[in-house]
Amino acid sequence: PHRAGRVPVVFIHGLASDDGTWFDLLNELRTRPWFHRRFEAWVFQYPTGASFFESSRQLRRQLAAAVRRLDPEGTDPALANLVLVGHSMGGLHAKLQVVDPGTALWDSLAQVPFERLRAPPALRERVAATYFFKPAPFVKRVVYIATPHGGSALASLGVGRFASATIRQPPETVAIHREIVRLNPDAVRPEYVKGLPTTIDILEPRSSVLQAIHNLRPPCWVSQHTILGDVCTLPVSGPGDKVVPVSSARLPGVVSEVTVP
Numbered sequence: 546p547h548r549a550g551r552v553p554v555v556f557i558h559g560l561a562s563d564d565g566t567w568f569d570l571l572n573e574l575r576t577r578p579w580f581h582r583r584f585e586a587w588v589f590q591y592p593t594g595a596s597f598f599e600s601s602r603q604l605r606r607q608l609a610a611a612v613r614r615l616d617p618e619g620t621d622p623a624l625a626n627l628v629l630v631g632h633s634m635g636g637l638h639a640k641l642q643v644v645d646p647g648t649a650l651w652d653s654l655a656q657v658p659f660e661r662l663r664a665p666p667a668l669r670e671r672v673a674a675t676y677f678f679k680p681a682p683f684v685k686r687v688v689y690i691a692t693p694h695g696g697s698a699l700a701s702l703g704v705g706r707f708a709s710a711t712i713r714q715p716p717e718t719v720a721i722h723r724e725i726v727r728l729n730p731d732a733v734r735p736e737y738v739k740g741l742p743t744t745i746d747i748l749e750p751r752s753s754v755l756q757a758i759h760n761l762r763p764p765c766w767v768s769q770h771t772i773l774g775d776v777c778t779l780p781v782s783g784p785g786d787k788v789v790p791v792s793s794a795r796l797p798g799v800v801s802e803v804t805v806p
Contacts, residue, residue, distance in 0.1 A: 547615045551585040552623045555608070559633025559691075560744055564588040566632065584628075587611075593634065596718040597744050597754075598650070598675045601641040605678060608642065612683050628686040633789070634744060636692025637758055643680045643687055644761040651676040653757035654741070657732045664728055668721065680764055687763070690772045691786055694759050695793035696750035698782045750793075762798065771795065771802040 547553070556567045567588055574580045589607065591600040608627070616624040631639035651659050659677070662669065722741050726733055734753070747754050763769065773794035774786025782790040786805075795802070 547624075548585065549621050550623050552583060552626050552628060553587045554584050554628045554630060555587045555589060557589045557604070557629065557631040557635030557638050558591075558593075559631075559635045560593045560748075562593065562632075564590040589635075589638075591638075593744055595744075596741055597634075597637075597747050598741075599718055601638050602675050602678075604638055605642055605681065608681060608684070625683050626685045627681075627683050628688065629684055630688040630690065631692060632690040633692060634748070636687075636689035637694075637747075637755075639687050639689070640692075640758060640761070640763070643684050643763040643767045645679050645764075646676070646757070646761055648677075649757040649761060650754070653753040654734055654737055655732050656734055657729070662725070662729055662732060664725060668724065671721065672725065680767070682766075685766060686768050686770070688770045688772065689794070689796065689799075691774055691789045691794055692771075692796075693748055693789045693793045694755075694796050695790070696752060696755050697748050697789055697793060698750065698779075769796065769799040771799045772805060773802070774805050776806060 556564070556571070558564055558566045567586075571586050571588075574584075574586060589604050591603060593600075612624050612627075615621070619625075629639040629642060631637070648659070654676075655662075659673065662672070664672065718741065726738055742752065742754055746752060749755070771794060773791055774789070775784050775791050776786050778784045779787065779790075782793075784791045785794070791804075
């Protein structure tokens with residue numbers, strides 16, 4: 546339960562994981578009086594095989610609903626200063642809570658302006674909410690842990706291709722995409738006509754979606770922090786944590802960066 550005056554720290558897990566990833570860390574934090582006095586832990590769980598943008602939309606909706614429900618009068622300053630902590634792909638979800646993408650996300654998938662999209666009103670509204678949004682005004686800090694802002698070479702290799710092929714996106718997401726393509730045969734980029742990119746596809750360094758997210762910048766009231774791993778050097782990607790290269794985990798404009806050997 547939320548206690549007035551305690552700042553929520555929202556933990557967002559990464560690919561092929563769940564909220565259990567955080568349990569050991571949360572148990573440790575609960576033993577620290579400084580954390581217990583000032584903060585409280587929230588976790589967000591999402592199916593990592595689901596549509597990447599749909600999961601970000603759900604996080605956006607759930608955060609806003611929680612803040613409205615817990616502080617309808619807007620009198621609790623703690624709920625105006627949320628902290629998001631994202632591990633791996635969870636960091637990309639966290640970033641999409643604090644940016645205004647303009648048309649960048651839509652343009653990374655489509656070849657025509659959204660205004661020219663042919664679709665029933667309800668479908669247009671659903672698509673618009675997924676790709677066009679404003680930064681959450683109540684989030685003031687984001688911490689990225691081993692987040693592949695620049696992608697991971699593993700996504701392009703055999704292991705990544707196999708993992709991508711095994712992902713089954715939710716039937717609703719598939720149905721929406723097929724309807725959009727049926728009504729707008731030339732609207733979607735050729736590489737995405739058969740289906741939206743999977744969570745693995747997005748992590749390919751050449752992904753148009755990943756590049757669009759990388760170029761987005763949060764507003765001035767959001768501070769960003771990076772924790773990255775540097776344990777070895779791989780021939781394909783250089784120094785990193787065996788999955789995410791240091792060069793990919795680094796992000797311009799962060800307030801602090803901590804390297805974990």
